[in-house]
Amino acid sequence: VKIAVIGAPGVGKSALTVRFLTKRYIGEYDHHSENRYRHEAVVDNEPVLFEILDTCPKADEDEEQVTNQTEAVQWADGLLLVYSITDRRSFNYIRRTRANLQTDSPPVVLVGNKVDMIHGRQISTEEGEILAKDFECKFSEVSAAEHVGQVADTFHDLCREVLAARRKSKQSLLDRMLGGTRVYSRGKSDSALPKD
């Protein structure tokens, strides 16, 4: 299951990713390019091989610039859309990113990070919920700094969405294939009919 972690600079994409991979919190994670990781985990009693792309948007990206994550989106099976509850601009960044996605884009999960920074909150939980409703996706608020289980849950939730979408597209492919063939109901066989 290939997951791209997407969000504005500094929202905690790397902190969340590393928390999921290692269960540890690394406060200062210095990197200037995107990183890709492989990680095995068990989701709903099934082993899953995650490939995680920790994207790295340009720090000087213009706020109004339409965010372009085409490569990551094309590569991914699912998108973890992350904003920081302490940063209104990061919330708007996610709005623009989502608006920019095609209708057939992969499943998404919305995450508000840094929930431990209570006093710096700029985005209410309700706003996050409303945005998630708009996106028709799951939503959670977490803290990469303080939560282990909840961070893993967000990745697992996205994994479930991806697997459900796969099942759905397999089913619709089957339906389309079977749609071309006629289905005969069982009736009396010829041999049971009168000879003449």
Ligand SMILES: Nc1nc2c(ncn2[C@@H]2O[C@H](COP(=O)(O)OP(=O)(O)OP(=O)(O)O)[C@@H](O)[C@H]2O)c(=O)[nH]1
């Ligand atoms: N208080 C708090 N700080 C956090 C949390 N998650 C990340 N941070 C801090 O936020 C800063 C940015 O975190 P990163 O994980 O580097 O963010 P990023 O989104 O990967 O940043 P870029 O790679 O620049 O796009 C760091 O100083 C982290 O320590 C959190 O849950 N709570």
